[in-house]
Amino acid sequence: MKIKTKLNLGVGLLFLLIIILTLVSAFYIFSIKKDTENILKANYNTLEYSRNMLLSLDEINSDAENAIITFENNLNKQSKNVTEVGEHDATLNLKKSFNLLKVNRTDQKLKNQIRQDIFEIMKLNMFAIKQKSDVAKQTAETANMWIAITGTLCFLIAFNLLVNLPNNIADPIKELTASIKEIANKNYSERVHFMDHNEFGDLAKSFNTMAQKLEEYNSSNLYKLLFEKKRLETLINNMNDPIIGLDNQGLILFVNDEALKIIGMKSEDVLGKTASTLALTNDLMKSLIEKNSANEANIRGQKVLPMKIFADGKESYFEKENINITIQPTGEDQMINIGDVIILRNITPFKELDFAKTNFIATVSHELKTPISSIKLSLQLLENKTTGTINEEQKHLIESIKDDSQRLLKITGELLELSQVETGNIQLNIEKSNPYEIVHYATEAVKMQTDQKQIELLIEADENLPDIKADSEKTAWVLINFLTNAIRYSSENSKITMRLKKDNMQISFAVIDTGKGIDNRYRSKVFDKYFQIPGSQKTGTGLGLAISKEFIEAQGGTIGVESELGLGSTFYFKLLTI
Numbered sequence: 001m002k003i004k005t006k007l008n009l010g011v012g013l014l015f016l017l018i019i020i021l022t023l024v025s026a027f028y029i030f031s032i033k034k035d036t037e038n039i040l041k042a043n044y045n046t047l048e049y050s051r052n053m054l055l056s057l058d059e060i061n062s063d064a065e066n067a068i069i070t071f072e073n074n075l076n077k078q079s080k081n082v083t084e085v086g087e088h089d090a091t092l093n094l095k096k097s098f099n100l101l102k103v104n105r106t107d108q109k110l111k112n113q114i115r116q117d118i119f120e121i122m123k124l125n126m127f128a129i130k131q132k133s134d135v136a137k138q139t140a141e142t143a144n145m146w147i148a149i150t151g152t153l154c155f156l157i158a159f160n161l162l163v164n165l166p167n168n169i170a171d172p173i174k175e176l177t178a179s180i181k182e183i184a185n186k187n188y189s190e191r192v193h194f195m196d197h198n199e200f201g202d203l204a205k206s207f208n209t210m211a212q213k214l215e216e217y218n219s220s221n222l223y224k225l226l227f228e229k230k231r232l233e234t235l236i237n238n239m240n241d242p243i244i245g246l247d248n249q250g251l252i253l254f255v256n257d258e259a260l261k262i263i264g265m266k267s268e269d270v271l272g273k274t275a276s277t278l279a280l281t282n283d284l285m286k287s288l289i290e291k292n293s294a295n296e297a298n299i300r301g302q303k304v305l306p307m308k309i310f311a312d313g314k315e316s317y318f319e320k321e322n323i324n325i326t327i328q329p330t331g332e333d334q335m336i337n338i339g340d341v342i343i344l345r346n347i348t349p350f351k352e353l354d355f356a357k358t359n360f361i362a363t364v365s366h367e368l369k370t371p372i373s374s375i376k377l378s379l380q381l382l383e384n385k386t387t388g389t390i391n392e393e394q395k396h397l398i399e400s401i402k403d404d405s406q407r408l409l410k411i412t413g414e415l416l417e418l419s420q421v422e423t424g425n426i427q428l429n430i431e432k433s434n435p436y437e438i439v440h441y442a443t444e445a446v447k448m449q450t451d452q453k454q455i456e457l458l459i460e461a462d463e464n465l466p467d468i469k470a471d472s473e474k475t476a477w478v479l480i481n482f483l484t485n486a487i488r489y490s491s492e493n494s495k496i497t498m499r500l501k502k503d504n505m506q507i508s509f510a511v512i513d514t515g516k517g518i519d520n521r522y523r524s525k526v527f528d529k530y531f532q533i534p535g536s537q538k539t540g541t542g543l544g545l546a547i548s549k550e551f552i553e554a555q556g557g558t559i560g561v562e563s564e565l566g567l568g569s570t571f572y573f574k575l576l577t578i
C-alpha cells in the first residue's frame, strides 16, 4: 500500500472514529434528555394540576366561585395531558364527580370521591414517573456501555496507528540513511531491503540500482588502475637501467629486476622494507640512498664519478640519478613530497668505448712522439753547418717544419697527458716546491713566443712567499699553458702580467692578459675537454685547460678564470703552502 494512502487511511480512520464517538454520545445524551422531558411534560404537570385541584377543593367552602374556576382550569389542562394507561378513565370519573359537585357544593361524600379520583390520577403518574426514571437510568447505562465500547475501540485503533504508522515511515528512512553512509564510505556492495509496494519500495529499487552501478563503475576503474599498474611495473621491469622507487618514509615501493640483480637480493626481501634498514647490511644500497652527494657535486661543478658495480659477472659503470617526486594534490596549493626514484644509468658501453678511445689516443700519441722527436733532431742536424750549407729559402722551410713539429709535439704531449688523466694514471710527484722557481721556469719557456709577438711579460710577485706542496713539473706545465694561451689571444706589443701572491694558506698564480677576453656564456666551459670558443683560432686541441684543471685539482688546488669580453682574461690557480 502506498504511504500516501496509508497516511490518508490512518488520519481518515481517526476522523471517522471521532465522528462515531461524537454521534454515539450525542444519540444517548439526546435519548436521556427526551426521557427526562417526557417525565416533566407528561407526569410532572399532571401532579401540578392535581395539587392545584386539591387546594381549590379545600377552598370551595370559603371562596366557592374562585375555587371552582381554578379547579375547572386545572381539570381542563389535565384532560389535555392524559398520557398514561387508565388516566383517561380516571380523569373522566373526576370530571363527572366535579360536575355533580358544582350543583351540590356542600356534598362531603362527593368531595371525598373527587379526592379519590385526583389521588388515582396522581398515583398513575407517580408510577409512570418511577417507570420512566427507570427507563432513563437504563438509557444512561446503555449510553455508558456504548460510549465505553466505542471509546475503547477508538483508543485501540488510535494506539495501533500511533505505534505502527511512525515506525512504518521512519524505519525505511533510517535504513536508507545507514546505507547512504555505507556508500559514502565506499562500501558499494551495500543494499537496502524494504521491498514493499509503496514509495519506499520504489526508492529502495532506485537506490539499489544506483549502488550496483557505483559498484560496477568502481570495480571497472579498479580493474583499469590494476591494469595500468601492471603495465607500468612491466615497463619498469623491462628497462635496462636499475630503478628503485621509495615513498617519503624511505620504504621501498618497487624495484625492477636489473636493480635486484645488482643489489643481489630477492624482491620479497626488498619490497616494503625501509632502504635505511637494508643499507645496514648492503653496502651498495647504502651508497644508493646517499641522496645528495651527486646533486651537491653537480652544484659545486665537480665531476660526478660513475659507480663501478660488479654485476652480471663483469664490472659495470652506472651513473646515479636521485629524482625527488612531488605532487600537488587536487584542490591544494602546496606541493607535497611523495618519495624518490633512484635510477642507475648503465653507462658501461660508453665507458668501454671511452676506454678504447683513451687507449687508442695513448698508443697513437706515444707512437708519434718518437718520430716527431727524430724529425726535430734531424732538423737540428740540418741547421748544423757541418751537414752542409743551406740557402735562405731552405732555412725558412726548415723553420716552418720546426714550428709544425713543435706544435705536433705539443699536441701529442697533451694527448698523452690526457690519456693518463682519463685512465687515472696521473703520476704526481708532490714535494716542497718554490713558487718563484716555477714562475721562472714557465716564463723562460715562453720567452721565445713573447719575443716573437713583442709582448711584454711583467712579473709581479710578493716577496718572501713560502714554499708550496706541489708537483713542480705539472704546475709549470699548467703555467706554461696559461701563458701560451695569453700570448696566443693577445695582440702584438701588448702586456701580460704574471702575478704571484699569498692568499690565506694558499699561493695564487695568475696570468693576466689584455687580449680578447671570454664571453660570459663560455666561461664555465673553457675547462671542458675538447672545448674551444666558437670563432677562436683552431690551432689548439681544446685540451690544455682541461688537463690543467685535472693537474691542479689532483694536487688539492683550485683553478678558475675571470674575464671581460674585449678587455682581457685572468686565469689563475691556487695551491696550498707547506
Ligand code: ADP
Pocket: 481, 485, 486, 489, 513, 515, 516, 517, 518, 526, 531, 532, 533, 536, 537, 539, 540, 541, 542, 543, 544, 545, 546, 569
Ligand atoms: P686550446 O688548445 O684550444 O688553447 P685550451 O683548453 O687551452 O685549448 O683553451 C680552451 C679555449 O679557451 C680556447 O680555445 C680559447 O678559445 C679559450 N681561451 C683560453 N685562454 C684564453 C685567453 N687567455 N683569452 C681568450 N680565450 C682563451
